[in-house]
Amino acid sequence: MPAAVEIDRTPATTHTNVGVRPRLSRLAAEEREQWFDHPRHGPLPGLLLVLTIATGVVDAVSILALGRVFIANMTGNVVFIGFALVGAPGFSLAASLLAVAGFLIGAAACGPVIARWRAARGRLLITVTTIELVLMCGALAIAAGSGAPFGYTARNLIAVVAATALGMQNAAARELAVPDATTTVLTMTLTGFAADLRERNAHLLLRRLLAVGAMLTGALVGAELVLRQSATWALTLAVALIAVVVAGAWTLGRRPGNWQTPTH
Numbered sequence: 001m002p003a004a005v006e007i008d009r010t011p012a013t014t015h016t017n018v019g020v021r022p023r024l025s026r027l028a029a030e031e032r033e034q035w036f037d038h039p040r041h042g043p044l045p046g047l048l049l050v051l052t053i054a055t056g057v058v059d060a061v062s063i064l065a066l067g068r069v070f071i072a073n074m075t076g077n078v079v080f081i082g083f084a085l086v087g088a089p090g091f092s093l094a095a096s097l098l099a100v101a102g103f104l105i106g107a108a109a110c111g112p113v114i115a116r117w118r119a120a121r122g123r124l125l126i127t128v129t130t131i132e133l134v135l136m137c138g139a140l141a142i143a144a145g146s147g148a149p150f151g152y153t154a155r156n157l158i159a160v161v162a163a164t165a166l167g168m169q170n171a172a173a174r175e176l177a178v179p180d181a182t183t184t185v186l187t188m189t190l191t192g193f194a195a196d197l198r199e200r201n202a203h204l205l206l207r208r209l210l211a212v213g214a215m216l217t218g219a220l221v222g223a224e225l226v227l228r229q230s231a232t233w234a235l236t237l238a239v240a241l242i243a244v245v246v247a248g249a250w251t252l253g254r255r256p257g258n259w260q261t262p263t264h
Contacts, residue, residue, distance in 0.1 A: 054241035060223040068080060123253065129242060
């Protein structure tokens, strides 16, 4: 009689799980490194991603509560200025011009900060986001003191102060030059996502998707707060998110490493 063949009845899933778990853990570790311990950008990608969420919240407030004006997206404001000049209803020429002016003031004010801390990118983020937090707290104080719906003067004051903060943020993000982390504009991020699909670079595509998702999440939550609670609550959330970035920058931004040196 031939010897009986012993059949392995161990469920296949057991062997599969043994292999899957380490792979998932490795992927999770790689993603953490990409966002908070990147070899070239250190913690900057993760911190700028949180700022992108805050930008979505701020623009939800600006569009829904300040009268069709963008605080972070100046392309939209230039278009709105054109609409207002020909008398299109619902567009405020003064609000759009003040937002553009505030944004330019903020970007210009960031110039000396960039010159001072160009060789220390972490310190640059610390300085700019701390100033941005102070300015956004000022915008929040105006909103809280005015009460919704905001009057003409309150709307314009909030727009110009917040736009100044976002101008500084945008100038700093431009100098930090972290790929797909402008924090305010997604046009080129979406273009890059579509154009580079054929390369099938999972990390690259995920990074761009997360940037889009961050802005979308901020806009969604910000709009929900404006419509269901008040614009003041939405601004409070934006301030809280920026405060998280400030805390993260102070904690992680002073670590030494090659990521501190400029990329250009």
